[in-house]
Amino acid sequence: MTALPVITPDMSEEDMDRMLTNAVTASNFLKAISHEGRLMILCHLVSGEKSVSELEALLSTRQAAVSQQLSRLRLEGLVTPRRDGKTIYYRLADDRPRKMLELVYELFCKDD
Template structure:
């Protein structure tokens, strides 16, 4: 496990700026997943690519609501779209959302 950064009084401005940059990226990521609809979309995409229509059915949500949440996830670089004719499919952009979901599951869903 990686050690957490420690803010020190004698830290160089460059070191501090690196930590601040990482904190800004982490904050944007957490904001992107802070909506239950977006979190549920990511949960569904862990098992593989899904069309917008499939996500609507899985979430029991309207197309406009699903599209709005997918737009935010796409903007944050968490999902990637693929068009096939009139259908648009989404998948996780990388392994970061999967790792985050595993952590959330461990914190909130594991009854051990």
């Protein structure tokens, strides 16, 4: 595991700028997953690619609401779309959401 950075009085401006950039990136990621609908979409996509209509059924939510949440996840680079005819499928863009979901599970869902 990587050691957390420590802010010190002698930290260079370049290191502070890098830390701020990383904080902005992390904050945007956390905002993107802070909605229960988006979080549930990511949970479903961990098991593999799903169409918008599959997600609609799994979430018992209207297509417009699912599409709105997918749009935000796509904007943040967390999911990637693929079109097959009229059907659009989504998958996780990388391993960040999976790692985050494992942490959320460990913190909030796993029995002691």
